[in-house]
Amino acid sequence: MxxxxxxxxxxxxxxxxxxxxxxxxxxxxxxxxxxxxxxxxxxxxxxxxxxxxxxxxxxxxxxxxxxxxxVEPPCPFAGPGRCGGCDWQHASWEAQRELKAAVVAEQLQRLAKLDREVVVEALPGGPADWRTRMRMAVGPDGRAGFRAHRSHAVIPVDHCVIAVPGALDGVVDRTWPPKSELVVTRDAAGGAHLTEVGPPVVRRGRPVPGPARRRAGSGTATELAAGRTWRVRADGFWQVHPAAADALASVVREWADCRPGDRAWDLYGGVGLFASVLAEQVGPTGAVAVVESSAGAVADGRANLSDLPQVGWYTGRTEAVLGTPDFTDRSPDVVVLDPPRKGAGRAVVDAIAGHRPDRVVYVACDPAALARDIAGFAGHGYELAQLRAFDAFPMTHHVECVALLRPVG
CATH class of the missing domain: 2.40.50.140 (Nucleic acid-binding proteins)
Structure with a gap:
């Protein structure tokens, strides 16, 4: 037994x-x-x-x-059995970045057989008051909060130390329908957006999210990055740290280094943040192909980059689009990819490497997935040329990395 x-x-x-x-x-x-x-x-x-x-x-x-x-955790909801959102409130901010650097280095060594010193760079603003987007759960008592670590239990809160000031005003001081969820966004223009997602309902034997109802704001967030103003869905994907989008776009701009007339791919491209940078570099004689599975993000991207006709949009899963002849009729000079937490995976890595781009810029939110995919590229003769890591999620274990991969020789 x-x-x-x-x-x-x-x-x-x-x-x-x-x-x-x-x-x-x-x-x-x-x-x-x-x-x-x-x-x-x-x-x-x-x-x-x-x-x-x-x-x-x-x-x-x-x-x-x-x-x-x-250190003493600054949040009374942090600690054993409490809110699972933050992992390192009990460590100094410098120590948090050192812990994350150690994790990135260990994953690279274990999964990609690379010994590399890693420094996790701080973003402006400090470890608190940074999170602009969050999803909250509502407990049986109707109070909003966050789930405990590896649990469905909801820990009610009256504030959040990592949320931007004012983000939870009108959210934590009232009751909501039990088992619903709340999508809270505070955009770069100071706009507050709140969407209530009803309790799950069962359809054809499967639970699906309930109906969404806008409670505050227009539902369209205004964001600033890469020298542009963006209008995107408030409940869609955008970097949650106010400085992260600009920092990542800056690295992509430097490492992509496209020339006028080049062809670039922006895979898992979202609303086109990196595509905007690539389009400026390739100019009107070049082309940027964006692949994104979310139809909503593609719609936002088309609207935001309507002044850049060299940007083309493909809606679908990256691995599926990469297998279509009309997409791969011309090999790219540069590939930028920003996959979800699970990484790109073997099929996507093989497809990219098969076109032999001169540079691959890989933006990663998970160091293990990044290391596995770097190992996959190494099998095709690509080496890790440069790496930067950013503390885009202070107090948590998450870290954002950008890797530059180039063919050996």
């Missing part, structure tokens, strides 16, 4: 940081992934998950020997 450690209290020495917002410890021959701890600490851990395998998960509920970088 399998003996579970769930709810057991154990005392451990905390080892290295791992991908996912926790550190690694060992106890009685098993690996324990510990949240709310820091490397080098001695802590008492309450096991929260245990399926009987080689590892389990737990929270540090008592710190017996603290690391020098430990």
């Amino acid at each position: 399998t003996v579970t450690w769930k709810q057991r209290l154990i005392e451990v020495e905390v080892g290295a940081v791992a991908h996912g917002g926790h550190c690694v410890a060992r106890h009685e021959g098993r690996v324990v992934f510990v949240r709310h701890a820091l490397p080098g600490e001695r802590v008492r851990v309450r096991v929260t998950e245990d399926t009987g395998g080689s590892f389990c998960r737990g929270d540090a509920v008592d710190v017996l020997r603290a690391a020098p970088d430990r």
